[in-house]
Amino acid sequence: MSSTNRLPLLDDDLEQELAKLLQSVALDRDKSAFASLFDHFAPRVKAFLRRQGTSEAQLDDLVQEVMLKVWRYAERFDPEKGKAATWVFTITRNARIDFLRKENRPEPDKNDPMLVPAAEIGSDENVFAKQSASRIAAALAELPKEQSEILKLAFYEDKSHGDIARQIGLPLGTVKSRIRLSFNRLRSLLTELEL
Incomplete structure (x- = not known):
């Protein structure tokens, strides 16, 4: 990891550095910048999801999904519209909602009359x-x-x-x-x- 990808401790400096790292990922697909983002956000995302009631069994999968979306959609981040952390945690919140929707979706009942094909017309x-x-x-x-x-x-x-x-x-x-x-x-x- 290069010294330019090290995260400073001050809040304003940290936010600027996170924004630069996201821009490096967006423009150059910089793996080193992404590794720094991952190191910074993955534990925070995991803690956030845990506080939201996500089961331990699902935490790692959701963190991976969130960080994959950060990689894929980094070009959508606009530092003029908000902070990097806000953007990442919005992705986190949406990923959790999507996960809950999938998890709570009932399995179709094979015996449900609405799912049984109509009989051939006699x-x-x-x-x-x-x-x-x-x-x-x-x-x-x-x-x-x-x-x-x-x-x-x-x-x-x-x-x-x-x-x-x-x-x-x-x-x-x-x-x-x-x-x-x-x-x-x-x-x-x-x-x-x-x-």
Whole structure:
């Protein structure tokens, strides 16, 4: 370790030295500067994490993760925005939060019905779906063109009422009324067709 990487004892001098070391890591990927940063921050990060309740089993892994991030992201440190220690401990805090989120994330329950794939549609259901679709198509054909078009935009093309209003150049309230009226007319036609 060179004498320029030695850390002085005075707070202002120490902060300036830490900032210089971070800049050396950022600009030159200086391993010696990083070793000095590691020697300075690793025990402090470990003590901080211990005070925050991190288990002994996880301390070393988290310290390594924090220091790796210091190495990787040193170019993001800006001495104009804050102190080196503040920057490193922000990384530490965020790494701990990420760790806790991962640790507290429940394992997926393999028996959860939401995770079980839907069964294949049976042939009876498939026939019924095709018959229903053809009856709906026939009922749509019975509607006036404006009504069938607005229903197709809303339900087949899945457009929002606002998008439909812009597309056909009508006020939003008018579009909503027409969709409701068209849908009611379609419902009565389907009832007549016994769907």
